[in-house]
Amino acid sequence: xxxxxxxxxxxxxxxxxxxxxxxxxxxxxxxxxxxxxxxxxxxxxxxxxxxxxxxxxxxxxxxxxxxxxxxxxxxxxxxxxxxxxxxxxxxxxxxxxxxxxxxxxxxxxxxxxxxxxxxxxxxxxxxxxxxxxxxxxxxxxxxxxxxxx
Numbered sequence: 001x002x003x004x005x006x007x008x009x010x011x012x013x014x015x016x017x018x019x020x021x022x023x024x025x026x027x028x029x030x031x032x033x034x035x036x037x038x039x040x041x042x043x044x045x046x047x048x049x050x051x052x053x054x055x056x057x058x059x060x061x062x063x064x065x066x067x068x069x070x071x072x073x074x075x076x077x078x079x080x081x082x083x084x085x086x087x088x089x090x091x092x093x094x095x096x097x098x099x100x101x102x103x104x105x106x107x108x109x110x111x112x113x114x115x116x117x118x119x120x121x122x123x124x125x126x127x128x129x130x131x132x133x134x135x136x137x138x139x140x141x142x143x144x145x146x147x148x149x
Contacts, residue, residue: 020055071141
């Protein structure tokens with residue numbers, strides 16, 4: 001059996017997420033590149049994105065300072081995971097849960113950081129961010145509003 005097939009069959013989804021968490025905690029760009037290369041054993045790019053996203057949520061919950069480091073270096077996870085797009089998607093879903101309608105009440109196609117900053121100044125997301133650690137970190141890192149919490 002080829003080595004890649006053996007690694008692929010032994011790499012369960014959760015073990016890949018655990019590996020990604022460990023690599024994220026290292027804060028080592030070389031290890032991040034190796035992780036992304038390793039994750040090519042997964043069946044498709046969406047699976048890689050899912051593993052990285054799930055790992056990001058775990059790190060946000062347990063090691064927010066490491067998550068902030070990743071958010072400050074979004075290029076390390078590109079193209080497999082676009083952190084700014086993930087932030088905008090998470091904000092959009094949060095706003096929809098609050099009763100807002102995409103394209104009626106808000107637009108996400110414009111400058112993403114400006115969009116997040118404008119939402120932060122309105123206070124719309126502050127309550128939701130108290131319940132979602134990753135959203136809270138996104139707002140702190142991707143907006144220019146010092147008082148967002």
